[in-house]
Amino acid sequence: MSIVAETRLAGKAYEWVRAAILDGRLPPGAPLSRRKLADELGMSAVPVGDAIGRLEAEGLVESRPRAGTRVRIASADEIHGNYVLREALETHSARLFAEFATAADRRRLTAAASRLDVAYNALGAGSPERRARVERTHIDFHMMIARAAGVEVLTSAIERSRVLLFNWVFTGTAEFAPMPERWHRDLAEVLVSGTADEAGSAMRVHVRFRMEEVIARHRELAAEPGRMARGPQRGTDK
Amino acid sequence: MSIVAETRLAGKAYEWVRAAILDGRLPPGAPLSRRKLADELGMSAVPVGDAIGRLEAEGLVESRPRAGTRVRIASADEIHGNYVLREALETHSARLFAEFATAADRRRLTAAASRLDVAYNALGAGSPERRARVERTHIDFHMMIARAAGVEVLTSAIERSRVLLFNWVFTGTAEFAPMPERWHRDLAEVLVSGTADEAGSAMRVHVRFRMEEVIARHRELAAEPGRMARGPQRGTDK
DNA sequence: AATCACAAACTGATGTACCAGTTTGAAATC
DNA sequence: GATTTCAAACTGGTACATCAGTTTGTGATT
Structure with a gap:
């Protein structure tokens, strides 16, 4: 920070x-x-x-x-809540990108989208380490969009919400269905040459893409036994 | 919390x-x-x-x-950044309200909007205490919208960003141009019976309404002398 | 074999003591 | 009178000691 x-x-x-x-x-x-x-x-x-x-x-x-x-x-509710938060923040940052990003930012985003799609398509059933690395590149891609707006508070809020999701979801050996082949290239195209409304809508779809899958995966993880020790734990409230 | x-x-x-x-x-x-x-x-x-x-x-x-x-x-940049953040969060919560709020929530929002407009119109050059109280009611109005979505993470994020703005701006004896007479009633009407897109757009306009005025006011406050003690303070960075 | 009781070990939270760096105001100098 | 100097007062940060509450392994009891 x-x-x-x-x-x-x-x-x-x-x-x-x-x-x-x-x-x-x-x-x-x-x-x-x-x-x-x-x-x-x-x-x-x-x-x-x-x-x-x-x-x-x-x-x-x-x-x-x-x-x-x-x-x-985290509870499944919280995972869901963080997705809602991400949707709010990232659709807005997509709008700002479409409206204000410089030509250089737009070129960079297009290039990064290509690289990212290539990496995902070539990933297959790669090792957890490789998957984690590509996932980090994915985060970089989204942060690039947010940073282009030049609003520090917004980028750091996005980063925070992403950190929570990343921690809660990807620390296991989570495995997800593959993305469409041109998933990020299509998104980038709208952000680069569409209106603010179009960019927001496209990002909305993008963010929601894996949400339900992630929450389902989270339920599996949370159901694993042996997480907590014995005792009433008392912290469960009412 | x-x-x-x-x-x-x-x-x-x-x-x-x-x-x-x-x-x-x-x-x-x-x-x-x-x-x-x-x-x-x-x-x-x-x-x-x-x-x-x-x-x-x-x-x-x-x-x-x-x-x-x-x-x-805070710096003027930060104030601006927090407005951007609020715009992202509150337009999204307006969308969610238009899409998912219950009939009871909608009725409550309409009533609260009326009360709020009445309070603002009757305020005039009231005492700082009265103004602060109305301002708090205003916050409640916005929180009502956010809460209707039932997403804890979102409401608390909105509250956080509002707290910062409130602190940075309204602790002085800030005075602003009056709002349009039906300002909140018009907004509530769109949220209650419009589409998600319409609600988002209306909220966007609403949030931006005072932004520039607030930032200008902030510059005045920050320019006041005697805030810091002597010495280079070293923290001003570069 | 299953249940229970209990004490030892561990936990987070706080108070006290102390350190090194910063600030500041009054004395000393010009 | 204005500037410089400098030591006392104050600051945040950390270590150490201690307290009360929780957990857990062990062994006694059924």
Whole structure:
């Protein structure tokens, strides 16, 4: 979020844990101990607690007062909600792109769409690592659209909502039906030469494409046994 | 955000400071001392620091490592960015309302729009307190639209972006040109009986209505002298 | 074999102490 | 009077110690 390197220890812990969650080293449900983390990172428990507090506010982690902290497992409702949020943010950024993007931005987007479609089409049943890498390129493609509008607040909001979905969905060995062959090229074409309304509609379809599949996949993951320990857990509320 | 009352001290401090910022007791630029706050709230400096960390992550507060913490003064760019964000979120929630709101929701929205227009028309040059109260009712009106969609993530995102704007703009004695007489009634009518596209467009116009005026007003506020102390402050970046 | 009880280990949360850097106002200098 | 200097006061950040609540493995009881 900032250009300068993080100097506060709390910031270092935050980045570390966040990265660990995002690349799967800490899968959903994994326990997190302030003290063990503090040992591992060579600091005391206070900055670690600070970092965990921030992650909790963001929804990546869940902590019950004197019982422990775990990487959060989102509900299907939340996954759906994040898709709605993404739809709102990305359709808007598509509108802005169609209206205001420079000629250079438009050229770059067209090229990136081609590369992305080629990568997806060549992927087949590639290794999880390859799939994750292509998925990251996919994110870059969408961020390119958002960045073209030059509105920092918007891009960072999109990134946040994407982070949550990515974590909740792709940390397993999720496998999805292939995309249409020219999926991103078609989208890019509308964004590059269509009106704002057309761009928004096209992006709307694009975002909704995998939503239901993803939610179904999430239900499978959540149904896996052995996520939580014994006990009433009390946190389930009413 | 949660139904249960906040038990952690850090949470209490967070709520307290956030409320103080939002209702103007801590205006933009005001200094915040961990220790003074800790004294005042009857706790130690650690939970206060935790709360300040969260507020900083949300952008309400700005803290330079060993120099002090102040209520943040946003740049005009940020104000603009938050308007863009609001436009994205609220046009989408208007679409959802037009498509999915129940008959009861639609009736309630129509009634609320009437009340709101009446309040604005009767306001004139009322006291700052009265204006702030009407402004809060205005927020409720928009939140009613968002809530009708039943997507928690979306409503809380809208609330966040509104909180920032409200704080940055309305804590002064901001004064704006009056709204058209049927401003909210006309909007509600489209949301209640129009298509999703129509509702989105109407909301887009609605959100943009005061944007430029607000940004101009913000420039005046930011230009006021005596906000910061002497010294290069070093945080102004490049 | 299944159930239960319980104590030891672990957890998050907070208070206290301390450190290094920044600010600031008054004294010293020009 | 204006400028510079500089030390005391204050700041955020972290480590350490401690507390109360939760979890869990072990062993006693049925």
